[in-house]
Amino acid sequence: MKNKSEKRKGGSFKRSGKNSLIDNDPFFEQETKKRRKVSYDDEDIESVDSDAEENGFTGGDEDSKKNEEVDEDEDEFADETAGETRKRLAEAFLERRREAKRRERDEDGDDDDEEDDDEGLKKSLMQNQLEESGRVRRVIASRVQKPLSTDGFSVLVKHRRSVVSVALSDDDSRGFSASKDGSIVHWDVASGKSDKYIWPSDDILKSHGMKVREPRNKKHSRESHALAVSSDGRYLATGGVDRHVHIWDVRTREHVQAFPGHRGTVSCLCFRHGTAEVYSGSFDRCIKVWNAEDKSFVTDIYGHQDEVLAIDMLRKERVLSVARDRTMLYHKVPEVSRWVYRAPASSLESCCFISDNEYLSGSDNGTVALWGMLKKKPMFVVKNAHHDIADGIITNGILENGDHEPVNANSCSASSWVNSVAACRGSDLAASGAGNGSVRLWAVETGANAIRPLYDLPLTGFVNSLAFAKSGKFLIAGVGQETRFGRWGCLKSAQNGVAIHPLRLS
DSSP: OHHHHHHHHHSOOOOSSTTOHHHHOHHHHHHHHHHHHOOOSHHHHHHHHHHHHHHTOOOOHHHHHHHHHHHHHHHHTTTOOHHHHHHHHHHHHHHHHHHHHHHHHHHHTOOOOHHHHHHHHHHHHHHHHHHHHTSSOBOOGGGBOOOOTTOOOEEEEEOSSOEEEEEEOTTSSEEEEEETTSOEEEEETTTOOEEEOOOOOHHHHHHTTOOOOSSOOTTTTTOEEEEEEOTTSOEEEEEETTOOEEEEETTTTEEEEEEOOOSSOEEEEEEOTTSOEEEEEETTSOEEEEETTTTEEEEEEOOOSSOEEEEEOOSSSEEEEEETTSEEEEEETTTTEEEEEEOTTSOEEEEEESSSSEEEEEETTSOEEEEETTOSSOSEEEETTTSOGGGOOEETTEETTSOOOOOOGGGOOGGGOOOEEEEOTTBSEEEEEOSSSEEEEEEEETTTTEEEEEEEEEOOSEEEEEEEOTTSSEEEEEEESSOSSSOSOOOTTSOOEEEEEEOOBO
């Protein structure tokens, strides 16, 4: 029995018969030879170079040395785990921050200890992480000082027709604007120098995925209504009457991709922070998700019963959207579920996230409302927020000037529609814009669940879009003679363009 077991362990399988079919089959013979030749020694890896030399694909000795150096650099981190790679990159980042701190200390002539620098760096990084995650809200509203008489909106970039959307890069150095005239402009915040994005030919657009309608209305085919920029500053998304979502490369200002799929005008766009995912809303009542980096379609989001007008989102996969069906939806994308918020007797025109649990909305009756995740009704309402000064401002049904007579909020004209709302990301500062001649700043008080008016910033025209600098030092407004999606009103005295207003912080 012992000999049999040893033969089973060490010996090979013996086939019966001299003329066995398995013995004569060449498939099994080649397989056994290959198995004998397979080896994982380093000598077999080096044999690749000899094969390349025989085929005549090698260059000179210099090329081989360069390739060896590149291979050595790659092999240096080839055996790293994911955790070791993150640790190495984090250490390199910290070293760069320390070096920047040392330079600042040398320029200022301070003799502080390096341990103090490390402690300050640790605190600043922890604070930034908490603010980015939304756990801590920056206090900016109480630091905003009253504008001086010399302060005011100054036109930074001019357009031929009304500006419908503006956006800022994550470092607040560059801005983007889209207009009804079809122009997409990239401009510098400090100098005001601007460059236009040039639309490619129809053949290039078709090769990029665009489906050209027949017959095509050339006059309005490139009219834009929405614009958004990714948080890393690589991609720009635009959309409009042609029902396509266009992706542009910010570095080269070239058209990259055109996503077909919407059956109506693309009315709003936004990027999920920290990713290349684009969310687009349309008049076809649908929200679609795209990936700008992979140039692919991701999913559809349904729920609205009328035209989608505005969408917004932060880092999480949670989308906030408003439509003409008088509802605001909070979509949970991975769970394929939604919460429905119904506006009281008004059509919502704009919305924005303040934090993951609080959001702001603007209505066509001049109402600005603060919403929360735990209530289906607004936590705080400011009626007639952009009404004429003679009519006062109603806060939760009480006039600010002490007059307690009710005012009919539905009698507001198109100039009082709150076309845009914006919040300084991760802070308690917000703004709203209409066509009554001013942009209003608000302080969102979390503990009291209230909105407190701060200052009025005079600006003539329909304010169709607003964007805060991440630092809170200035406010960008897209203004025009007409509203975003129609000609419900017209202010001939307004100038079409992008206006900037500095904010003084104490």
